């Protein structure tokens with residue numbers, strides 16, 4: 001299991017993913033799309049990297065708005081896995 005990062009480590013890693021906000025034990029990004037179909041197409045792109053990493057984002061879909069939350073449930077907080085997944089998700093845009 002990956003280790004939970006301390007506050008200093010979280011700040012340092014968060015600077016590398018400026019589109020994401022640290023909210024408590026989560027890394028969050030709200031993405032807006034043209035419509036529901038485009039939003040869902042993006043959500044579907046998350047399947048492969050999430051399965052490959054064995055690390056899955058929590059998703060909230062509201063029409064054209066997708067809220068992506070990353071946390072390491074098993075570790076109980078943010079780990080390097082969350083930041084790695086955030087970078088991968090940014091690469092899918």
Ligand SMILES: C[C@H](O)[C@H](O)[C@H]1CNC2=NC(N)=NC(=O)C2=N1
Nearest residue numbers: 054055056057071072073074075
């Ligand atoms: C066994 C399997 O690797 C675990 O249940 C994984 C699956 N995906 C996961 N995803 C996330 N975000 N956090 C986890 O702790 C987690 N655990």
